[in-house]
Amino acid sequence: MNFRLVSFCALVFAGAAFGQEPDAKSFYELTTAGTSTQVKLGEKGKVVIEITAKPGAHVSADAPLSLKLTGKNAKPEKDSLKLTDSVSRPKPGEEYLNAKFEVPFAVDAVGKASVDAKLKFFICTEKVCSRQEKTFSFPVDVT
Numbered sequence: 364m365n366f367r368l369v370s371f372c373a374l375v376f377a378g379a380a381f382g383q384e385p386d387a388k389s390f391y392e393l394t395t396a397g398t399s400t401q402v403k404l405g406e407k408g409k410v411v412i413e414i415t416a417k418p419g420a421h422v423s424a425d426a427p428l429s430l431k432l433t434g435k436n437a438k439p440e441k442d443s444l445k446l447t448d449s450v451s452r453p454k455p456g457e458e459y460l461n462a463k464f465e466v467p468f469a470v471d472a473v474g475k476a477s478v479d480a481k482l483k484f485f486i487c488t489e490k491v492c493s494r495q496e497k498t499f500s501f502p503v504d505v506t
Contacts, residue, residue: 387493390420390486401504402470408503410439410478413451413463419488421458422446426485426492430464436476437503439468446484476503 392415399408410432414422422428428446432439441448449462462484470476480499485492 387486387491387495389417390488390493391416391422391495393482393497395499395501397465398501399468399503400501401506402476403506404470404473407467407469408437408478410466410468410480410501411464412480412482412499413461414482414484414486415461416459416486420486421460422462423485423487423492424459426487426494428462428484429482431481432466432468432478434468434476434478436471436474436505437468437478438471439466439478441466470503470505473505476505477501478503 394413394415395411396413397409397411399410402408412430416422424446430444430448432442432444444464444466446459446462448464449459450465451461451463453459468478478501480501482497482499483494485494487493
């Protein structure tokens with residue numbers, strides 16, 4: 364069995380056993396800067412989601428990360444992403460201190476469109492790993 368996975372599970376259960384529930388939201392920041400809010404018909408927009416771990420934390424490479432995208436009058440080029448799809452990658456031997464996703468999307472018609480995202484990931488410190496789930500809705504004006 365993978366040693367890192369066993370260690371990860373041990374940390375999760377150890378934290379729960381001792382009733383230690385640190386606020387995992389303090390371990391990272393989420394940004395969507397760079398996401399398109401206006402797109403011309405025939406051109407592509409882009410969804411940008413970035414997880415940045417704060418000092419002492421990292422995005423787990425051992426636990427599953429998933430990003431699911433759907434659109435209304437918009438079609439993401441990829442609708443299901445994993446950590447390996449991140450455009451920012453650590454150097455060999457380093458942990459993911461951030462994970463950044465940039466996904467182009469096409470629009471169908473002039474008017475209103477939107478792209479919805481559901482992100483699931485684990486943020487970890489030396490003592491605990493915590494599952495996080497976030498949803499986003501990005502409105503887009505198509506001209």
